Amino acid sequence: MNTQALFSQLLIGAINGAFYALLSLGLSVIFGLLNIINFAHGAQYMMGAFVAYFLLQWAGLGYWTALLIAPIVVGLLGIVIERVMLQRLYQLDHLYGLLLTFGVALVIEGVFRNEFGSSGLPYTIPPQLTGAQNLGFMFLPTYRGWVVVFSLVICLATWYVIERTKLGSYLRAATENPTLVQAFGINVPRMITLTYGFGVGLAALAGVLAAPIYQVNPLMGSNLIIVVFAVVVIGGLGSIMGSIVTGFTLGIVEGFTKVFYPEASNTVIFVIMAVVLLVRPTGLFGRAP
Amino acid sequence: MKLARVLVLALATVLAAGASSAQAPAGMSDGVIKIGVLNDQSSLYADLAGQGSVVAARMAVEDYGAEKKGLKVEIISADHQNKPDVGSQIARQWFDADKVDVIVDVPNSGVALAINQIAKDKGKAFLVSGAATADLTGKACSPNTIHWTYDTWALANGTGNAIVKTGGDSWFFLTADYAFGHALERDTEAVVTKAGGKVVGKVRHPLNTQDFSSFLLQAQASKAKIIGLANAGGDTTNAIKQGAEFGIVRGGQNFAVLLVFITDVHSLGLPTAQGLIMTETFYWDMNDKTRAFAKRFAERDRGIHPTMIHAGVYSAVTHYLKAVEALKSDDGTKVIAKMKELPTDDPLFGKGTIRPDGRKVHPAYLFEVKKPNESKGAWDYYKLRATIPTEQAFRPVDQGECPLVVKK
Numbered sequence: 001m002n003t004q005a006l007f008s009q010l011l012i013g014a015i016n017g018a019f020y021a022l023l024s025l026g027l028s029v030i031f032g033l034l035n036i037i038n039f040a041h042g043a044q045y046m047m048g049a050f051v052a053y054f055l056l057q058w059a060g061l062g063y064w065t066a067l068l069i070a071p072i073v074v075g076l077l078g079i080v081i082e083r084v085m086l087q088r089l090y091q092l093d094h095l096y097g098l099l100l101t102f103g104v105a106l107v108i109e110g111v112f113r114n115e116f117g118s119s120g121l122p123y124t125i126p127p128q129l130t131g132a133q134n135l136g137f138m139f140l141p142t143y144r145g146w147v148v149v150f151s152l153v154i155c156l157a158t159w160y161v162i163e164r165t166k167l168g169s170y171l172r173a174a175t176e177n178p179t180l181v182q183a184f185g186i187n188v189p190r191m192i193t194l195t196y197g198f199g200v201g202l203a204a205l206a207g208v209l210a211a212p213i214y215q216v217n218p219l220m221g222s223n224l225i226i227v228v229f230a231v232v233v234i235g236g237l238g239s240i241m242g243s244i245v246t247g248f249t250l251g252i253v254e255g256f257t258k259v260f261y262p263e264a265s266n267t268v269i270f271v272i273m274a275v276v277l278l279v280r281p282t283g284l285f286g287r288a289p
Numbered sequence: 290m291k292l293a294r295v296l297v298l299a300l301a302t303v304l305a306a307g308a309s310s311a312q313a314p315a316g317m318s319d320g321v322i323k324i325g326v327l328n329d330q331s332s333l334y335a336d337l338a339g340q341g342s343v344v345a346a347r348m349a350v351e352d353y354g355a356e357k358k359g360l361k362v363e364i365i366s367a368d369h370q371n372k373p374d375v376g377s378q379i380a381r382q383w384f385d386a387d388k389v390d391v392i393v394d395v396p397n398s399g400v401a402l403a404i405n406q407i408a409k410d411k412g413k414a415f416l417v418s419g420a421a422t423a424d425l426t427g428k429a430c431s432p433n434t435i436h437w438t439y440d441t442w443a444l445a446n447g448t449g450n451a452i453v454k455t456g457g458d459s460w461f462f463l464t465a466d467y468a469f470g471h472a473l474e475r476d477t478e479a480v481v482t483k484a485g486g487k488v489v490g491k492v493r494h495p496l497n498t499q500d501f502s503s504f505l506l507q508a509q510a511s512k513a514k515i516i517g518l519a520n521a522g523g524d525t526t527n528a529i530k531q532g533a534e535f536g537i538v539r540g541g542q543n544f545a546v547l548l549v550f551i552t553d554v555h556s557l558g559l560p561t562a563q564g565l566i567m568t569e570t571f572y573w574d575m576n577d578k579t580r581a582f583a584k585r586f587a588e589r590d591r592g593i594h595p596t597m598i599h600a601g602v603y604s605a606v607t608h609y610l611k612a613v614e615a616l617k618s619d620d621g622t623k624v625i626a627k628m629k630e631l632p633t634d635d636p637l638f639g640k641g642t643i644r645p646d647g648r649k650v651h652p653a654y655l656f657e658v659k660k661p662n663e664s665k666g667a668w669d670y671y672k673l674r675a676t677i678p679t680e681q682a683f684r685p686v687d688q689g690e691c692p693l694v695v696k697k
Contacts, residue, residue: 005510012502117591118335119556120526125534132536138506141534213534214499215526215556219332223499258494258503263466265503266495 008138009255015144017251018151019206023228024235024243025155026202029162032238033175033195036086036097042225043105044200046218047074048207050112053123053216063126063212070208071201078200082193105221112218120215147209154205155244162240171195230273236286246284322362322619324350324606325389327379327404328419330368333497333523334396337550338419338598340366341590342394345599348585349606358614365389369400371496376400377407384411390619391416391609394602398422398469408433413621416609418601421521421548422472423684426648430691433625437649438601439570441473442684444547447568447653447677449480452515452545458484460545461513462491463504463528465520473519473547489513494524501528505535509542517545526553533561550596554670559661562670570653570682571597571637572671578636587668594668600637605649607635641679646691653682 023041030038051073052066061069081104089097129143162168174181174188182188207220214220235246250269257268264271276284326346328338343366355362365387369376376395383389384407392408395401396419408415409431416435417425423442425434460481464470470493478488490511492504505528508516516537518525525546532544549567573583573594582603586595595603612627613619625647633641633649641651656671664670686694 005506008506009503012506015502016500113331113335117552117593118332118339118523119337119552120523122530122556122558122561124560132534139509139536139540141536143534144502213531215523215530217523219523220499223497255503259507262492262494262504266498 004137005259009259010252011138011140011148012144013252013255014248015148015251016254017248018148019210019224019247020228020231020251021155021244021247022151022202022206022209023224024231024247025158025240026199026206027228027232028235028238028240028243029158029202030196030199031232032240033171034082034086034097034192035090035094036101036196037094038196038199039098039102039225040081040105040108041101041200041203041228042221042223043108044074044078044203044221045207045210045224046112046221047077047108048204049123049211049214049216049220050116050207050218051204052208052211053121056123063208066208066211067205071204074204074207075197075201079193079197082196086196087189087193105225109218109222116218118217118219120217120220123211123216125212143212147213151206151209154202155247158202159240159244227269230269232283234269234273234276234283236283239283239285242283242285320361321388322355322360322610322613323387323389323391324362324364324609325380325383325387325392326364326366326394326602327369327376327383327392327400328366328394328396329371330366332371334371334419334521336552336556336593337522337596338394338396341586341593341595341599342366342419342602344586344590345595345602346393346606348582348589349603350610353607353610355610360610360614362610369395369397371397371400373399373403377403380404380407384408384413390414390621391624393417393605393609394419394598396420396598397467398424398472399467401425402429402468405429405431405434408621411621414609414624415621416602416605418605419598421469423476423689424468424472426644426646427684427689427691430646430689430693432647432693433621435605435625435628435643435647435649437605438597439568439653440648440683441469441476441547443570443653443682444473444568445476445480446684447655447682448545448547448566449477449517450484451566451655451675452543453481453484453486457515457543457545458486459513460486460488460515460517461508461511462488462517462519463501463508464491464493465496465524466493467496469521470519474517477517477519477545477547494520496524498524499527501531502535504528505532505537509535509537509540513542515543515545517547519547521548522550522553525549526557529557529565530561550598551594551668551670552596554658555594555668559659559664559670562658563660565658566655566674567658568653568655568677569597569671570651571595571600572654572656572673573600574669574671582637583668604633604635604638608633644686646686646689646694648683648686648689650679650683652679653677 048070051070055061055066125143132141178188235242258265326343330339350362367379391414393416398420401420418438421441423440425436464474554562583594612624616627629643638651643649655675657674
């Protein structure tokens with residue numbers, strides 16, 4: 001394999017990694033603060049893509065508006081779920097939250113599949129981002145380049161807000177000791193609700209980004225979520241930077257597998273997960289409890 | 290760490306989930322003809338077969354007037370999730386416990402080959418519409434199986450030949466990594482080489498792949514004129530859509546879609562799908578009878594127009610009932626023998642026959658997807674390029690190495 005091909009596969013891997021990173025970031029944020037393993041994340045990602053599709057079909061609003069509105073709409077739906085259901089589970093074992101969100105995901109996906117079938121619906125690339133750049137070593141679709149840059153910016157911004165700002169320090173403090181933080185006059189339950197909404201919004205944002213690349217398909221989330229959970233396990237739960245770095249890295253690893261041994265490309269991440277769990281059960285970036 | 294363990298456990302649960310989703314009412318007495326429609330009802334092949342095949346089977350039973358003729362027919366269905374083990378387990382339960390007499394459809398060649406063997410062992414009938422591998426009437430042929438609608442040989446022969454003739458003489462395959470993809474790739478490669486073309490490379494991707502960019506880059510680097518897609522359903526649509534993004538066609542390469550259904554074209558939209566050439570054995574807009582069928586079908590299946598798989602299920606079930614009525618028995622082996630004996634005739638495929646190796650034969654058609662301005666609306670997608678007559682549409686009976694034929 002020549003260097004040209006190597007570079008192009010590296011880049012392709014990074015693009016897929018961008019999706020892994022965005023999704024696992026949302027999961028990490030939610031887990032960090034709510035202690036909920038949000039299995040509905042894949043369904044919420046799918047809903048993001050569908051909201052973009054609806055906006056285009058019914059309201060004539062294009063990609064750029066969808067990029068803003070879809071995460072808000074889906075985030076609000078997430079907030080409803082948090083208020084109505086999840087809130088009741090915080091005192092219980094992780095398993096309950098996991099089962100509830102898994103059930104919610106099945107219901108949402110079932111409804112969409114029933115309504116829209118399994119073949120998927122078309123969503124085109126916005127005109128500003130069509131075409132491709134010849135990078136010398138490869139032919140890079142402009143849209144894919146946009147996805148990498150945009151998600152990297154979102155990931156780093158999220159990291160910055162949580163790790164480096166005052167709001168972030170409240171969030172982190174509330175994770176450690178909610179009672180104490182509340183005693184300082186901070187409305188912890190509302191903060192938790194908004195955080196869940198934000199995490200869900202991140203998933204929806206990834207969905208909008210994915211819509212022009214894949215078909216808008218009710219199954220798009222369930223295909224991805226398993227891999228993303230593996231990414232989270234490898235990176236270590238609750239570590240923000242960990243999920244970003246792991247997301248991109250594993251995308252690249254998967255990309256290379258597609259060249260050297262394509263048949264294994266859908267299993268390689270799980271093999272890595274198994275190895276990481278054996279060697280470092282807390283994940284690569286996780287802290288010991 | 291406890292949490293990690295919980296997560297891994299949860300992952301395992303999700304992967305295994307749904308294995309129990311097959312529902313089959315038990316405890317049927319005999320005297321009932323029980324038809325089991327087994328296919329993918331929840332994943333990438335659910336629109337091209339799925340519930341639509343159940344609808345088609347129901348329509349066949351109703352149109353045949355089974356009840357008036359004193360035949361009691363019951364239809365059940367299940368989701369095999371594209372897993373041969375799940376499919377086999379359902380088939381065994383259906384045959385052993387639920388007294389199912391015939392299993393129909395079964396897209397996914399891997400699952401179909403497994404059930405082919407089970408039906409043979411248990412002396413039951415198996416009517417294949419969805420699965421593609423030509424091995425079902427080749428090395429794996431069985432006195433209990435009829436392969437109805439199409440197969441990999443017919444696809445390769447129709448589309449492969451047409452493309453090589455128009456100058457597409459160097460190929461790179463993107464192949465779904467299971468029985469179907471391998472069979473389709475093998476049969477197409479044979480056609481291409483025979484017609485003077487060559488295969489410069491191939492890559493095998495896992496079933497249900499979302500991202501094809503890496504494979505497409507490999508195909509691009511191969512400089513082959515034609516990128517042959519030996520896959521189906523969501524895999525095909527994703528590959529074509531992403532191919533457009535990577536400028537495959539603008540770069541002077543073309544796709545050969547070896548198996549594509551009208552539901553896939555619908556999902557891609559004409560701007561992306563226009564110009565694709567494919568082989569099918571049925572299109573809803575062929576004549577008044579097919580149009581009438583499509584109209585009734587669409588009303589019952591969320592507006593989806595029938596694919597050739599749906600049409601094949603309808604046709605196969607109709608002929609099955611005819612044979613059962615003539616024979617006055619639903620013994621699997623005997624019914625299949627009777628079906629081969631009787632000539633077939635139905636509104637969708639017209640008159641036809643079934644060969645000793647289990648191959649149902651009829652003409653195949655080479656279609657081209659219309660340009661957006663040629664289409665009169667949703668589902669008006671194909672124009673006919675050529676008709677491949679019955680004798681040429683399928684692999685000659687003596688070339689399949691089917692033991693049932695060789696013995697003679």
